[in-house]
Amino acid sequence: MPLTPSVEQLVAAARSGDREAQRALYERTVGWVERLSFRLMRSRAEAEDVMQESYLQAFLSLAQLREASRFEGWLRSVVVGTAHKRSRRIRLWGRGLREGLELEHLESKDASPEVRAELSRVLTAIGSLPGELRIPYVLRYVEGMTVPEIAASIDWSQRTVKRRIQAATERLEKRGVRHGAR
Amino acid sequence: MEPDELHEAWRPTPDPSRRVRVWAGIEQGLDARRARAWWPRPVVYGLVGVAATLALILVWGRDRPWQSIDTAHSEQVAQLDDGSTITVARASRVERCAAPGQCFAVARGAADFRVTAQRAPFRVRAAEVEVRVVGTRFRVARGDDDVVAVAVAEGRVEISRGGVVVRTLGAGESWHSAAVAPPAAEPSVAQVDAVDAGVAVATRDAEVPEPGGARVPDAGATGRVREAAVAEGLSADALWSRAVEAKLQDDLELEELSYRQLVRRFPRDARAGRASFELARLAMDVQKSPVDAVRWLQAALARGPEASYAEDAWARLARAADATGQLQVCREARSTYLSRYPRGVHAGLVREACPD
Numbered sequence: 001m002p003l004t005p006s007v008e009q010l011v012a013a014a015r016s017g018d019r020e021a022q023r024a025l026y027e028r029t030v031g032w033v034e035r036l037s038f039r040l041m042r043s044r045a046e047a048e049d050v051m052q053e054s055y056l057q058a059f060l061s062l063a064q065l066r067e068a069s070r071f072e073g074w075l076r077s078v079v080v081g082t083a084h085k086r087s088r089r090i091r092l093w094g095r096g097l098r099e100g101l102e103l104e105h106l107e108s109k110d111a112s113p114e115v116r117a118e119l120s121r122v123l124t125a126i127g128s129l130p131g132e133l134r135i136p137y138v139l140r141y142v143e144g145m146t147v148p149e150i151a152a153s154i155d156w157s158q159r160t161v162k163r164r165i166q167a168a169t170e171r172l173e174k175r176g177v178r179h180g181a182r
Numbered sequence: 183m184e185p186d187e188l189h190e191a192w193r194p195t196p197d198p199s200r201r202v203r204v205w206a207g208i209e210q211g212l213d214a215r216r217a218r219a220w221w222p223r224p225v226v227y228g229l230v231g232v233a234a235t236l237a238l239i240l241v242w243g244r245d246r247p248w249q250s251i252d253t254a255h256s257e258q259v260a261q262l263d264d265g266s267t268i269t270v271a272r273a274s275r276v277e278r279c280a281a282p283g284q285c286f287a288v289a290r291g292a293a294d295f296r297v298t299a300q301r302a303p304f305r306v307r308a309a310e311v312e313v314r315v316v317g318t319r320f321r322v323a324r325g326d327d328d329v330v331a332v333a334v335a336e337g338r339v340e341i342s343r344g345g346v347v348v349r350t351l352g353a354g355e356s357w358h359s360a361a362v363a364p365p366a367a368e369p370s371v372a373q374v375d376a377v378d379a380g381v382a383v384a385t386r387d388a389e390v391p392e393p394g395g396a397r398v399p400d401a402g403a404t405g406r407v408r409e410a411a412v413a414e415g416l417s418a419d420a421l422w423s424r425a426v427e428a429k430l431q432d433d434l435e436l437e438e439l440s441y442r443q444l445v446r447r448f449p450r451d452a453r454a455g456r457a458s459f460e461l462a463r464l465a466m467d468v469q470k471s472p473v474d475a476v477r478w479l480q481a482a483l484a485r486g487p488e489a490s491y492a493e494d495a496w497a498r499l500a501r502a503a504d505a506t507g508q509l510q511v512c513r514e515a516r517s518t519y520l521s522r523y524p525r526g527v528h529a530g531l532v533r534e535a536c537p538d
Contacts, residue, residue, distance in 0.1 A: 019209070026208070030201055038194040048200060052207040059212060085527055119191050142189055171432065 011068035014059060022059050029072060033079055039138050040083035042127060050086055054079040080139065080153035087131030125175040129168050136161050137168035250277040253291070266304065269294040271323075281305055288330075292323030297337075311359050315339040320351075331358040418448040425457065438464050445481075455485030459495050466498060472505040480511075493519070497528035500535040512536035 005013075005024070013021035033054065037047040058078045065074050126134060136154070139145045140161075147165075151158045172178075251258055251270045260268045260276075262284065270276050274291025286293075288308040296319045297304045306313045308324040311332075318337025324330050332341060333356040341349045341357060349357050416424065425440035441457040441464075448454060462478035465471045479499040483492060496519040503512035512535055519532045526532075 019212070022208075022212070023205070026205055030204075034201070035193055039192060044194075047194070048204055051204045052211070055204075055208045056211040059208070060215060089527055089531065115187070115191050119188070122188060123192065142192060144189070 007071050008068040011062065011065065011071050015062045025071070026055060029075060033075065036076065036079050036143065037083065039142055040080070040135055041087070046086065050079065050083045053086070054082045057082065077153040080135070080150075081155070084131070084135055084154045087135060122177050125172050125177045128175070129171060133164050133168035133171065136164045137172075140165050247278070250275060250289075265298040267296045269296075279305075279307055288322050288324045290324060292321060292331075294321045295319065309359070310343050312342050313339050314342065329359050332356060416443070418444055418451045418453065421448075422453050422457070425460070429460075434464060434468050455482050455489050456491055458482035458485060459489075459491045462495070462498060462502070466502055472502040475502040476506060476508060476511060493523050493526055493528070496522070497526070497532050500532050504535045509536050513538075 005021075007025075007028070010021045010025050010028075014025055030051070033051055034047075037050040037054070038044075041047040041050055054075070058075050065071060126138065129137065136150050136156075139150045139153070140147070145153075147158050147161050150156075151161045154161070156164075247263075248260065251260055251268075252275045253270050253272055255272060257272055257274075258270045260270065262268070264284070266284070268276060268286065271292040271294070274293060275289040276293050277287045277289050279285040279287045283304060284297075285305040285307070286295075288306060293306075295304075295306060295315075297315055304315050306315075306322050308322050308330040309328040311330040313320070313322055313332055315337065318339060319335040320337075320339055321333045321335070322330065323332075332339065332351060334351045334353055336353050338350060338352050340347055341351065343359070351357055421440045421444040425437050425444065428434075428437035428440060438461065441461050444451065444457045445454050445461070458478050459482035462475045462482060465474040465478055476499065479495050479502060482489075482495050483499070486492060489495075496515050499515035500512050500519060503509070503515060516532050516535050519526065520529060523529060
């Protein structure tokens, strides 16, 4: 394998169980997977669980990925699906139902005090949303995913995605949080 | 704050050990899967084939239960697996029929039934008459003119004609079909709602009990009562839309009222099951009333045992029953969930409910 193998080469090797290739895919993608998991879940522990479950599921079902070059898009769908499933389970079992986000684990250290204060206010409002509204909202307005992409990842209809984003937007507006569309 | 700013600023606090920890967990999961899959597939398939063949031999080699008994000049006694006995009188015929639990039909003549207490209903049919019983002793006779007579020696039985319960008989009582007018043309569904001391109590489906019904506000108490009064005139579609809209608006009170009205006024509507499930969800998550949740969940599952919400409903039922100390209900829900959805999204947590 070349010193800097392509994603296609890594995926091909990872499919046959090559641990080094799996590790390389992990290293390449863990940055954005970590951010996405933390944005979708309410706590550090939940986010880490989503990261772990997503990679495990991805590596065990790599055979389902038709085009190796689309690995990252496919992995994103796996992460979103895992987060949604986990959020549903958490909601069912009543854990964290009315809790906010764990802000100390989310705020960027590099941001200015003003941005941090504003971020804290916005994240508190977003954290108050139930998972079924928070996840599509974050995917749309923070991650910049399209409605069809969100619908495909969560296995909802596009109409449901739109309605829930709309409901989330209205609730946030009541709390003084406004967003322009991306 | 603009989306791009939020996108840039909202990042987890850097923690190098986190990535190491997560990767260790992934490797552990991959190793565990590999350990489970070390047997070559042909060996696994071979073992499965042998097991399936043995199972087939056992099933086909077992004594097949009788399907009918015909008697001529003497009576015949049949012993059932559950300990019940059927004594088929002379010149009679009793057949097995297809229905949940034990079901027999008196095609001709008469038969005495001694039924041991059991969970599933024990039914005996003769012409259009059905006798349903849990633990008792009685006789069913069918004349040439299809007049059916039922006499109870012990316990109680419930008699229905054309699906409608017409009579409940106690010990020493008897009944025959010629004495009762045929049921009204409307095909009403009768169901067994409770079994108490061997008595099957039937209710018609028109009235639906409301768990936690007292929680609906008293008339005139709040502005929401006016909403409820208006909703009385709404169709099932309108109630459903209103409930969904209220849910999205986080108006929990209106959501609950709308679902309640839908269930109460349109119990046969296809959405009544889902509405019952949503009421259970509200009872659990908002009102913190697992007792009401158990009742609504049982109603939801009775209405839609295969509905899309069934997986969540069984899991919630296990949890709610666990919270209320209804261990039997909890264990049945847990067992049902795990047998139906062994890889279900809630399987891990359901296993933890009501430990033996």
